[in-house]
Amino acid sequence: MASVTDFSHHGVDAHHEHEHHIPTGWRRYLYSTNHKDIGTLYLILAIICGLIGTVLSILIRAELMSPGVQVFPWISAIMTGDGSADAAKNMYNVFFSSHALIMIFFMVMPAMMGGFGNWMVPLMIGAPDMAFPRLNNMSFWLLVASFLLLMCSMFAEGSPGMHGFGGGWVLYPPMSSQVGTPGPAADFVILSMHLAGASSILGSINFIATIFNMRAPGMTMFRMPLFPWSVLVTAFLLLLSLPVLAGALTMLLTDRNFHTTFFEPAGGGDPILFQHLFWFFAHPEVYILIIPGFGMVSQVVATFSKKPIFGYVGMVYAMLAIAFLGFAVWAHHMFTTGMSLNAQRYFVFATMVIAVPTGVKVFSWLATMWGGSLSLRPPMLWAIGFVFVFTVGGVTGVVLANAAIDRYLHDTYYVVAHFHYVMSLGAVFSIFAGFYYWFPKMTGYLYDERLAKWHFWVSFVGINLAFFPQHFLGFQGMPRRVVDYTEAYAFWNMVSSIGAFIGGAGTLIFVYVLYDAFKVKRVAGANPWGPGATTLEWQLPSPPPFHTWEEPPHILGDEHDHAPAIVGHGSAA
Amino acid sequence: MTASRDHDGRTVSLGGRTGRNNRLIGVGGIAFAMGMIGLTYAAAPFYSAFCRATGYEGTPQQAKANTDAEGHRILRVGFDANVAPGLAWTFEPEDESIEVRTGKTVTVYFRVKNLSDSPTEGHATFNVTPEVSGGYFNKISCFCFTTQHLGPHESAEWPVVFFLDPALEKDPSMDRVDSITLSYTMFAPPAEKPTADRGGPAG
Numbered sequence: 001m002a003s004v005t006d007f008s009h010h011g012v013d014a015h016h017e018h019e020h021h022i023p024t025g026w027r028r029y030l031y032s033t034n035h036k037d038i039g040t041l042y043l044i045l046a047i048i049c050g051l052i053g054t055v056l057s058i059l060i061r062a063e064l065m066s067p068g069v070q071v072f073p074w075i076s077a078i079m080t081g082d083g084s085a086d087a088a089k090n091m092y093n094v095f096f097s098s099h100a101l102i103m104i105f106f107m108v109m110p111a112m113m114g115g116f117g118n119w120m121v122p123l124m125i126g127a128p129d130m131a132f133p134r135l136n137n138m139s140f141w142l143l144v145a146s147f148l149l150l151m152c153s154m155f156a157e158g159s160p161g162m163h164g165f166g167g168g169w170v171l172y173p174p175m176s177s178q179v180g181t182p183g184p185a186a187d188f189v190i191l192s193m194h195l196a197g198a199s200s201i202l203g204s205i206n207f208i209a210t211i212f213n214m215r216a217p218g219m220t221m222f223r224m225p226l227f228p229w230s231v232l233v234t235a236f237l238l239l240l241s242l243p244v245l246a247g248a249l250t251m252l253l254t255d256r257n258f259h260t261t262f263f264e265p266a267g268g269g270d271p272i273l274f275q276h277l278f279w280f281f282a283h284p285e286v287y288i289l290i291i292p293g294f295g296m297v298s299q300v301v302a303t304f305s306k307k308p309i310f311g312y313v314g315m316v317y318a319m320l321a322i323a324f325l326g327f328a329v330w331a332h333h334m335f336t337t338g339m340s341l342n343a344q345r346y347f348v349f350a351t352m353v354i355a356v357p358t359g360v361k362v363f364s365w366l367a368t369m370w371g372g373s374l375s376l377r378p379p380m381l382w383a384i385g386f387v388f389v390f391t392v393g394g395v396t397g398v399v400l401a402n403a404a405i406d407r408y409l410h411d412t413y414y415v416v417a418h419f420h421y422v423m424s425l426g427a428v429f430s431i432f433a434g435f436y437y438w439f440p441k442m443t444g445y446l447y448d449e450r451l452a453k454w455h456f457w458v459s460f461v462g463i464n465l466a467f468f469p470q471h472f473l474g475f476q477g478m479p480r481r482v483v484d485y486t487e488a489y490a491f492w493n494m495v496s497s498i499g500a501f502i503g504g505a506g507t508l509i510f511v512y513v514l515y516d517a518f519k520v521k522r523v524a525g526a527n528p529w530g531p532g533a534t535t536l537e538w539q540l541p542s543p544p545p546f547h548t549w550e551e552p553p554h555i556l557g558d559e560h561d562h563a564p565a566i567v568g569h570g571s572a573a
Numbered sequence: 574m575t576a577s578r579d580h581d582g583r584t585v586s587l588g589g590r591t592g593r594n595n596r597l598i599g600v601g602g603i604a605f606a607m608g609m610i611g612l613t614y615a616a617a618p619f620y621s622a623f624c625r626a627t628g629y630e631g632t633p634q635q636a637k638a639n640t641d642a643e644g645h646r647i648l649r650v651g652f653d654a655n656v657a658p659g660l661a662w663t664f665e666p667e668d669e670s671i672e673v674r675t676g677k678t679v680t681v682y683f684r685v686k687n688l689s690d691s692p693t694e695g696h697a698t699f700n701v702t703p704e705v706s707g708g709y710f711n712k713i714s715c716f717c718f719t720t721q722h723l724g725p726h727e728s729a730e731w732p733v734v735f736f737l738d739p740a741l742e743k744d745p746s747m748d749r750v751d752s753i754t755l756s757y758t759m760f761a762p763p764a765e766k767p768t769a770d771r772g773g774p775a776g
Contacts, residue, residue, distance in 0.1 A: 131595040205602030209595045243606045247613025262617055265698045266657060266760040272630055273620045277613060338631065338704025341746040 022546045033133030034546060035118045038140050040442070042114030043435075045140075047514075049106035049147060054507050056099040061466070061500035063092060064493050069484055079155075080163045092483040093166025094154055100169035101189070104289065105196045106147050108423070111431045112292035113203060113238075114140065117231045119442060121207065123537040123544065124225050126216025126553040131209035139203040146195035149188050157183030165189045168481060170278060171252065173263040173271045178256055187256065190249045197242045197249075204235035204242075211235075216536075218555030223565040225535045226315055230295025233319045234288050237326065241284035248277035272337055279330035287326040289423060290390075291319055293430025294361055297383045299535065300433045301365050304380035305372025306532040311364040313562045318357035318364075325354045335403045336410050344403040351401035358394055362387060377529070378452035382433035385460050386426055393421030396471065411481075414474020420467045432456070432510075439517070440524030444543040447517035455513055459506030465499025534566040628708025631700035633735070633755070635718075636711035644675030644739030653756040654683055660761040661689040662723065667730070670752075675739040678713065682730045683757070687723035695759045696720045706753045709741035717757060 023031065032038050063071040069088055076091040077083030118136065122129055130136045154164045158181045165185040167175035171193075176186050211232045215224065251262035252274065261267025263274045294315075302309040309315060331339065332347045339347075365387050374380070396418040400406055409415060432455075440446050469492035478489045485493065527538040540548055555565050624632040650673045652666035667682040687693055697717035701710045716731035723729065733755075741747040 132599060135599075201602075201606050205599055205606075208602060209598040212598060213591055213594045239602060239606060240609060243609030244613045247610040247616075250610075251614075251617070265758065268621070268698070269617075270620070270624070270630060273617065276620065277616060338702070340629075340705045340744075 031137070033129075033137050035122050035130045035133070035136065036442075036544065036546070036548075038136050039115050039117075039119030041140050042110045042118060042143075043116075043442075045144065045147070046107050046111035046115055046431075049102050049110070051507070051511075053099055053102040053107055054504060056095050056102070058500060058504045060092070060095055060099065061497040063483060064485075065497035066494065067485055067487055067490055072483065087162060089483050090159060090162040090166055091164065093168075093481070094158070094164030096481060097166055097168050097189075098150065098154055098164070101150060101193075102147075103423070104169065104285070105193070106143070106150070108289045108427050108431065109196075109200065110143060112289070112296075112427075112434075113200070113207070113231065113234060114143070116227070116296065116431075116434050116438065117203075117207060117234075117292065120438060120537055121210060121228045121231050122214070123540065123548060124228050124535050125211060125214065125219050126536055126549045126555065127210055127214035128547065128550045130206050131214055132206050135202050135206055139199045139206070142195050142199035142202070146192045146199060149192035149195065153185045153188030153192065156185040156188055158185035159183065170275075170282070171249070172278070173252060173255070173274050176252060176256075177263060177271075187253065190253050190256075193249055194246060197246045200238050201242050201246075204238035207231050207235040208239070216549065216552035216555055218557075218559055219565060220559050220561075222313065222316070222562045223555065223557070223559070225295075225564045226298040226309060226312070227292070227295035227535075229316050230291045230293075230298075230319055233323045234291045237284045237288050237291070237323050240327065241281045241288070244277055245281035245285075248274055248281070251277075272334075275334055275337065276330070279333045280327070283330045283333065284323070284326045286419070286422070287322055289427050290430075291323065293386065293427050293434075294319060296430050296434035296437070297365065297386050298368075300379045300383040300437050301368050301387075303437070303529050303532040303534075304375050304377060304383070305369050306375075306530070307368055307372040308534075308563060308566070309364065310367035310370075311360070312564060314360055315364050318360040321357040322354060325350065325357070329354065332401055332403075332406070335406045348401055348403050352398060355394065355398050362391055362394075375530075375532075378447075378449055378456060379433045379437035379529075381453060381456045382429050382436060385456065386429035386433060389421055389425035389429060389464070393418055393423075393426055396421060409474055411479055412474040413470040413478045413480055416480045417467050417470035417474060420463075420470070425463050425467065432459075437529075438537075440528045441537055441540075441542050441544070443517070444524055444541075445517045445520075446522040446524045446528060447513050448520070451509060451513045451516065455506055455509040458509060459503055462499050462502030462504070462506050466496050466503055467499070469493075469495045469499075535564070536567050539567055624707075628706075628710070629704070631702050631704035631707040633699065633701055633707055633710040633712050634738075636713055636736075638713060639676070639678045639711070639736045642739065643677050644737075644742055646675050646739075646742050647672050648675070648737060648750070649673075649752040650679075650737075651752060651754040652681065652683070653754055655756070655758040656695075657758055657760045660693065660695055660759060662687055662693070662695060662759060664757070664759050673737055675737045675742060678734060678736045680732050680734045682732055683716070684728070684730055685721075685723065685759075686728035687726055690725050692722060692724045692727075694720050694722050694762050696762060697757045697759050699755065699757045702754050702756065703750055705744075705746045706741065706750055709738040709744070709747065710753065710755070711736050711738055720762065 022028065029037055029041055032041070059071060059075060063069070069085060072088035072092045073083045073085065076087040079091065080087060118130065157163060158165045160182060163185070165176070165181055167180060167186070171189065174180050211228055251260065254260040255263055261269040263269045263271045265271070298309050298315060329347060329351045331343065332351045335344060396414070400409060400415065400418055436447070436452055473489055473492050476489060478485055524542045526541050527533050529538070536553055539553065553567065555567065557565060624630050628634055649670050651670040652668065654664045654666050656662050656664050663686045665684050667684060671679065671681065673679050699717050701707050713734040713736070715733045721731070
């Protein structure tokens with residue numbers, strides 16, 4: 001094995017004379033073209049937006065704690081000066097719409113792709129940086145601009161006399177057209193999504209070029225670890241689906257402002273067309289939110305089982321299959337729009353087929369753990385938690401895939417419970433698994449593992465308590481996106497709200513873990529996880545130097561192997 | 574794969590084959606994304622043609638004449654007429670609903686009156702529910718095929734000639750459908766042009 005942890009010999013290369021001219025201060029970040037700095041910026045953005053999105057959700061749960069409208073008149077009065085019942089209901093709609101958009105586009109996507117993708121993909125494939133470093137900088141700052149536009153929309157006029165856009169993250173016309181939201185709030189949301197889309201499209205092209213073209217010699221596609229694979233698959237999903245959203249939103253924007261009639265019945269348009277275009281984007285989008293998580297969980301499970309991942313090639317093909325099928329099932333979100341029975345049969349069947357590659361992944365994680373030498377350190381707890389909650393969310397997904405059952409459960413809290421199990425628990429758990437796994441690598445510091453475990457257990461209990469009862473509410477028929485409900489739903493809503501508050505407390509522990517880690521500065525060393533950590537990033541010091549892999553690492557083993565390259569048996573530092 | 578760097582330690586360019594391949598993927602990726610946006614726009618006329626061809630989303634079919642033999646099912650066909658805000662017309666069906674045997678050609682009338690003091694134009698959009706019945710609802714003639722003009726306070730009776738395709742008896746989706754509603758909404762012409770001309774559904 002090459003002594004890749006020893007950087008002293010690099011000094012002989014003339015190129016590296018400049019290595020120590022690291023830009024400082026705000027210039028380092030504002031002008032940054034360094035994949036690690038940009039990754040850090042993405043992670044900071046994701047944490048800030050995640051906290052904002054969490055506050056919105058806690059306020060939503062506070063409102064839903066008991067029947068009646070109690071909390072939002074206050075919020076509306078504080079934010080807009082109008083505490084009337086109508087303004088309160090409108091503000092509630094604005095909150096759940098913004099909650100979804102923030103969590104999807106400004107928390108999960110930046111954390112997984114922008115944050116961990118940028119940080120770890122070049123390190124794990126032995127590339128010196130991303131293929132287009134300046135484009136990478138642009139992707140990040142476009143996303144910041146996009147977030148600011150979304151925040152602007154909350155304070156702009158939407159429905160007459162009301163603030164913000166309250167039509168849900170799906171942006172369906174006529175709610176999002178001139179009829180439902182004549183004010184500029186909807187335009188702000190549309191433009192915000194345009195920028196977020198442009199940011200992600202540029203980012204995905206960057207990942208595709210990097211992974212196809214900049215791997216170290218010997219790092220063949222089928223020797224690449226699963227996380228870069230998951231980022232590659234996700235990048236293709238983004239490149240295929242986001243332009244469709246961009247196109248649909250442009251049509252919506254011109255419908256609103258330039259008298260086109262793509263979705264206006266008066267001119268021969270059809271709002272259902274928007275739903276088709278939207279879900280052609282948005283179903284792949286939900287896989288975009290989870291596939292990088294698959295990659296992270298695979299790394300973590302293998303590391304802490306001290307075994308190579310079970311069924312590596314199967315795992316890769318399962319991701320490809322999920323991505324491919326993700327484009328062929330969009331209308332299962334539209335079972336109630338009056339499709340023929342045959343169309344429904346097709347979409348039911350295609351949707352259920354996705355359970356097969358997903359099952360391959362779940363069983364491969366279990367098989368990796370089976371007989372492994374497990375160490376239940378914080379990243380592993382989150383990864384095991386992920387497997388559990390993702391499976392629960394997957395099973396309820398198979399239930400909802402049935403058109404006949406969906407007729408009853410459509411737009412109820414059952415759906416809310418389902419997608420929060422895969423997103424708010426699944427995707428978020430995988431992000432925390434990745435975060436606790438790579439935090440020592442990124443910062444050079446270990447966190448307080450006892451506190452991190454507390455973070456896990458409090459979050460696990462809280463979020464399950466919040467979302468599991470919502471299955472019951474859905475079966476009882478409680479519709480989603482309502483500010484008020486009958487007395488019959490009071491009990492489980494109370495339980496769910498208490499769970500959300502406990503989950504919120506978990507988030508506070510997370511913030512404290514961060515504070516504590518940077519305050520106490522426990523030195524992590526190159527590899528704090530021991531012999532299970534066999535990927536390239538653990539061969540570098542923690543934190544890695546500003547420039548890495550300018551001399552490509554030496555990858556051992558047969559290039560024709562179909563197994564992730566093992567680059568060392570990480571000696572603990 | 575060596576990256577050259579400027580004095581700030583930023584990447585300037587990747588030399589040789591890697592740089593060229595990167596640019597190829599970059600340009601290809603942008604072109605692909607643009608192509609997807611183009612396809613999204615192409616989806617609008619395609620969707621409209623698809624609805625016309627298949628009756629999807631309750632789009633009735635347009636037929637020249639009824640040549641089919643009569644079928645044996647009898648369905649109730651209801652009529653619904655609406656006027657969108659901005660058009661001072663009244664608009665209502667003569668009969669709320671009628672019983673129709675499949676394959677039999679029927680004519681129904683809609684009463685319409687211009688309440689304003691000026692001549693106005695209106696254009697009707699239409700569909701049938703349940704949406705699955707769109708493919709079997711054949712209109713031979715309809716006032717909704719063209720823009721209609723009414724003078725000040727003029728009233729009129731407009732016919733719709735249609736038949737139900739007996740093929741619906743063979744479609745399991747239609748087994749439990751015994752009532753179809755034909756709905757119209759009369760719109761004033763858009764205040765300002767241009768309107769995207771994408772050949773709205775006929776039928």
